Amino acid sequence: MTWATIEAPPGLAPPEPMTVRAQTIPARHFIPEHSHRWNQMVYAISGVLTVTVEGHSFVISPEQAVWLPTGLLHRVGSLLGAEFRSLWIADEAGRGLPETPTVFGVSTLLKTLIVEATTIEGEEDRDGYAGRVTTLILDQLRRAQPLPGALPWPRGGSPLTALCEALYADPADSRGPEAWGRELGMSERTLARRFEAELGMSLRSWRRRLRLFRAIELMGGGLDVTRTAMELGYGSTSAFVYAFRTEMGCSPQAHMRGHAADRFE
Template sequence: MWRREVGTVVRRAAALPEQAVAPFAIVAGLHVPRVPTEWAPHAHPRHELVWVRGGTLTSRVEDRVFTVSEGYGLWMPAGVVHGGRATAGAEFHDAFFAPDRTPAAFAFEEPRAITMTPLLESLLAHLSRTDLGAEARARAESVVFDVLQPSERQFALHLPGDPRIDAIAEALLDDPADDRSLEEWARSLGISDRTVTRAFRQATGLSFAQWRQVLRVHRALTLLSAGLDVTTVSETLGYAQPSSFIAAFRRVMGTTPGAFFGRGDGTSGDVRNPVSRVQNS
């Protein structure tokens, strides 16, 4: 995924909570990584819903990178192999759902972004308690399934998976500010710019320029969640000026960085219909 931050700790996936062996449909918990944390690729026998507060979570599933910021969660179906990263100090929440007790409407085959409403977060926090009676737990679990909804925004960046252009994708993941043109990339790889253009379209559904723009916005979500200001983020991502970055963010996300994060910091502008331009998974 992105270049690994200095001080990142790589961990194996933790075992499911002890309560998960009990006959509960949902088991929830909370962790606060004190340093940037990366989890090696793994899978769970239960569906998993993860979300963060005060940071971001990035997960890679085969040829897709999912970036989840505050207000959203990521539903990971049981058995799907994934790796992940959480920024330092983020509150990392997870909830595990027993497949045989999860309604068919949530039998997703692919990861899905979930809207984390205050009600949903409160219910899952309630279910993290170990002193709930069976009836109270059953009532809360039924309401969770009533309010849990996929988000209109699906934060998936599709990686090409094409050996002709994979080097471009990996280099930009490592350094999103790399501003080499399509023609420069084609020359360095010894192929035609038409081949690069066609390969990106076929593999991702986006042009090279569009794909790089979406990638930069994914990275921006992490940087902005970490508290960096728009000017610093725009410089970090290689934009000549903040207005260019804000315009690019609006094209991808349908709104500005300030409006998306609710900061009212002078970059908000008008909030448009929240239909993501990010490529759906």
């Protein structure tokens, strides 16, 4: 299936010091490559975004956001659809924030502040409340912890896109490099070489990261650990728990309890 484009909003005015834009991205739609004369934070309140920047593509969930410094060419889309929020931040207000594209974790407080900033966007700030929300958001951005890496994704037009989209939709798909090579009309060796070149890791490593990414997404949507393990194609719940603990340093249950506790603190 092909992807369709969404035009960037016309008449963009510089943020003073921050502008929040809310947008829905339908499934398989993207905003073509562009840049801004200000910083941008890309975030999905719900759903998953695909972001392409500096020749690399990756996927971010509602637990993650990406910081894009002023002038950086980027493209944003969504495979399954997403509720998208953009924070445009003037250079002066963004002092102390990264000078390179950075993926970071989004705390419950930061998400709540983004939702509130969206609600009051465009209102007259008579009592300074909007300014205080902006200040808190900037403080949260400066305190946010960079993540070592999001889920890499092939660039548009790559034959690997069909493979990654199929595995994202069905992470239990157990086909290996040989079967996928036949599917894509290339040898197993060629597939492995292209995967390393385009995504920076082997198909096996990418599949492992995909399952972790999808596990957090599924459990965040209310699935229990056993059902999540089945959806991801693990042979048993214990195998899933072991893999999750190895990657995250805690069990799936502990991870979700931590997020639940965060919501009520």
